[in-house]
Amino acid sequence: MESISRVTSMLETARDLTLEAARDASFARKSSTRPLPPVQLKKLLDSRHDKEILDGLRKVLSMSYKHQPTLQYFSNIIKNIASPNLEIKKLVYAYLVQHAEEAPDTALLSINTIQKSLSDSNPQLRALALRTMSSIRVPVISQIVALGIKRGVGDMSPYVRKAAALAIPKCYRLDPSTMPLLVEHLSTLLGDKQYYVAGAAVMAFLELCPERMDLIHPHYRSLVRKIVDMDEWGQLATMRLMLLYARKSFPKRTKRVKKTKSVGDQERKPRKGFYDSESSEDEAGGASEEHGEEVLILDPDLDLFLRSIHPLLQSRTSAVIIAVARCYLYLGNTTYLDNAIGPLITLLRSAPDIQEVALYNIIQICLHYPQAFVSYASHFLVRATDSPSIQDLKLEILTLIFSYSPPTTRSLILAELSHFTTSSNPHLVRSAVQAIGRCAQSSPTTQLSTQCLKLLLKQLSSPDAHLVASSLDVIRHLIQRDPQAHVKTIVRLAKSLDALTAPAARASIIWLVGEFASVDPEHNIAADVLRILVKGYAGETDAVRAQTVLLAAKVYLQYLLATKKEDSVPEQPKNEDSTIEEGGWSPTATTPETSKLDSNHPIPLLYQHTLLLARYTPSYDLRDRARLYRSLLSTPTTSTALASLLLLADKPVPLAPSPSQSRKDFVLGSASLVIGEQSGTGGLKGYEALPPWVKEGEEPDPKLRDEVGGRGEYVSIGAAGGNVAGVSAGERLDGATGSKGGLGVGRVNGAGGKEKTLDDWLDEESEEEESSSGEEESGEEESEEESGVEYETESEEDNEGEEGRLVK
């Protein structure tokens, strides 16, 4: 979704004027904020009046943001930390967090007061104190912070518990030795009934100990159910966690099913190779490979997760949509992924900066699964206002879906691409030409690739040398892939030499003629092309001359080879005959019966002439080349083998992969994917590749995920269950008290352990208000406290149990 301020700007017509005025005014205004003399400022900070202290604090904060030294006021500021005025307190905290590192000793003076605030009656203040304390980057206080976290974990306010969760990674950074303690707290918080807290706990978990998957097992289902209600950031973290978790806990099971002519079949057909590479390990016997296709069997628990994140596809946050798509791509089957395609398209509506990153991700999915995007082709039409990188990305998507599209879409794409070859922007022209080349490569039918080639050939008549050169480049690639099919094209290209002026293009054509004209010995035009070129040798650029000389060498060598062959098979008609006779250039067409190396034969003469021309060329590189060819071909009888190795070797077929092919290995939604090659093969620092699926038999016991009911009462659930969870008495009580006062605490999975969204809760709010009785209200605090403690022990037991199982 667009950001609110962008939408607001459309509604406010005067906005531009205001911005204009502000810019003009800002020149005049720069000097007006001069700092107060230090003595006066200190006096303000030491004042008895809150008003003046606040004034002073604001001044100091402005100074510190403007990079003016403020350390001299540090102690004066810290003095105010105990102020009962909230405003003052918050500003002191803000300053402290930013500058504690610069004066650690003075900062320590404040710790005591902050610690006191941890038991304030106002939960927001408690949370603030905890956050501030953990943000002070002075390692000495790590134990105090750990203690504060312990208190916070047991706090009854979710604000404070969330602050505690977020403080955990900070504490770890201060002192890594607190790890075991922190992990313990974290496992408590992961099971918190408030989605608000659980989301933060997941973030902390990913930061602190992402490898400790054993902590997740008991909370898996509750986290999965809470994910809908979390805020965006919690959702993102939870999906990231679950992706890792699922890969490590659910072995990949596939089965083969008979191909059915279902509706989805046509879509699925071309996507072999997507899962095949991964599943080949599992599939020992591939006997049925031809008969069936692979279908992923989803573990019920995994399916629960995939289903629960489905509503998030309607999220306003682009990152969430990508994260869901990532889970579906790497965990789910195509049915799930299909659902994510539309929402991915919605990202194209967002701000340009987000659009660009989103397009990288869309391409990544498109590489795996192009046919899904076919119906959205018109969303990817390039617009003149798009930035160059977005244009490139859109063109790439169009080429990727090209071969999967219906004919109408194909013609639209081709029309689109050919339109941009006439653009005035050279970068766009090159991208478009290359895109046409990729379309031709991937075309399923020869007719289509002919059509692409036709488009490219049309470009050759353009007056834009740049365009001609780049389209010839692409044509050359296409011809090299299948020279037999393009014999006629080469003839046509040779014709165009008459008209073309761009040196790069001419050189490219000459090379092609030298390379492939011999494919069809009946119509070998190489010698004739050489003849024409030699006439205009003086007027050519060095690049063309070099290719001319090379062509001469190749033609001569072929002539030598042909005469040699005739020695052994005398009755073979000569290759060059047809062309040369028609040209009427040589009055005496040599007959096969004359001596092998007739010095009057036009080809040797032409060759000698070219070498002479080259010899008197200013470019020393060219003269060197000529010398090389001369000595290489000096002894016609012996050196032909070596020469043909050098000159007539088969050139490897160039591949023009989609530009994003190089990024294909990066995980969807990572920065490395956007940066691409620059980030190196292993990705950027902190990049994590997707873990492989756990092997069958090595996965953790699914029973570990059975919910313990949270409150000491264990109700076993079938492995396929999930909807019927155990409800303990304590939980019921909690559920009832939660609705007290209209604003409940732990209502999310209150009664019945059934998934209950916030909306459900709001729906039922009114009825429950009446039903909840007064006597339960009193029990709220205690039950909260109890639950925290009990839960801790519970999870410990559970860990042990799991270890035991793993050993077994």
Place this chain on the structure above:
Amino acid sequence: MSAIEALYIFDEHNTCVLEHVWNGRPPSAQILLPLYLAHQSPRPSLIYISNTNPASLIYSIVQDRLLFLSPSSVDTDPLAHLEFLHRVADVLEDFLGSPLLSQKIETSYDVIAQLLGEMCDGGTVATTEPNALRDVVEAPSWMNKLLGGVGLPSASPSITPSSSGAFSSIPRQGISSNANNSNSIAIPWRRNNVRHTSNELYVDIIETLHVTLSPSGRPLSAFAHGTIAFTAKISGVPDLLLALTAPGGAHSLASILQLPVFHPCVRLARWKERPGELSFVPPDGRFLLAGYEVDLLGPDYLGRAVASPKMGMNLNIPASVEVRTGLGATGSDFEVRLLLDPKFASKGGLSGGRDAFSKPTGFGAKAGGTSSHPIVEDILIRIPIAGGVRNLSELRPSKGEAHYSPGDSAVEWRVAGRDASALSGNLHSSGAGVVATLRCTVVGAQDDEEDESGGAGLEIKAETWEYDDTGGAYQNKKADKESVIDEKNSVDRSAKRIKSNRTLMPGSASISFQVKGWLASGIKVDKLVIDTQRSRGVGANMQPYKGVKYLTVSKDGVEIRC
């Protein structure tokens, strides 16, 4: 996850107005800025810079001419990071007033310090909901906000924060006031204890057009990106129901309104069950309720277009352009014509303010003046000019003002709404018609060099290659061709000029405009009611003031290729 290391904000002169570090030791703003600026504009939103210590990813957004940079030394989710920057920008605007100006930032560091502390905790994103932040951070004092909102540079010393302490004695609704019930987080997006003296609800539906027309004028794609902005100023916890309708009735809405995204407050189940009905508990203040997309061409347009090439252009857009290139003796002229749909012409210069419903029951009479007479305003046509063009020697608009100076990347032609509507008023009978034309003559860089370079080298022939299979006749054609070349060289100078001028012709033109009181998709608000059963703290017979505004905007959105 906690990889958001710092936030730097620069003003339009690239001076750093804010530097806030959350985590780690990121390179400072002074180091990052030149490295960022070293990239060619337009700069990507994510740049990797390896020659800083530590090597950093730089995320950037531009908001109201302020540049937000945020470095990160490890691989993060780029979209999450960018979204966070957008949220910061939104929140700052919410607290400091719109638009966001560097002075406002410089005068409210105290508020910003608290906000940034709340939004990101040690590098981990914490609270980004504006309403939740309102609960914990106080907006700048009313005096400051009032003046800031008007956008006046606060030169007067009496309103800078340093002296606004005078107002701090005014009782404030800080944390303390709602401390008693903040043990619970009821609705994460709505702040506690909302009180308003006058209760108001506003719905603004804005559709942005994205239309691409082929050179022949036929649409290739046409989308309207819709956004529903909602402003709720209601006491208590209201539960609202907003119902939309489309021209074909409510049931066709699901097919018209595609790919919706919603604010978390919207109940998805309700929408799935009955598309078009948005049931939600709104945050306090302004927020975006939903976004959607409308394909103005209808499904399977391409298929139909190919099947019946003569099919009429059924695209309903108020204004569009036509470009004809290669005119004049040497093909150096081009002509742009503005087309207006007479439906949107109106003589009375109605401005589409909020047309309010007098009473909640008065929805039937909502249309007011604007919906029945929408008019096109602020017409601006942009024609990007190719890089090879040295100048445009003549600009001849028949109406309005056209502007181009050498070196500009585009011609801008502004037609005042009054002019346009007056003109199109005459066209009422004749259907969509040309209202105004602009004719330009391009002067290319090559025109001077032509004489010197003439003759040298071979010229391109006008012939295009056909992909025929008659390669065998190669040799015979040769002789003819050589003679043709000579002939060409000597004869056709002007053909060559036309050819070279062709590269100088514009490749596209786009038109910007806005229409108040009209939506391209035809979507309308059917009703907006408060569900008193579900709401809490809302008076049973409270009658809020309700307003609906429709706006269709094209920001270079209608683009024609040529």
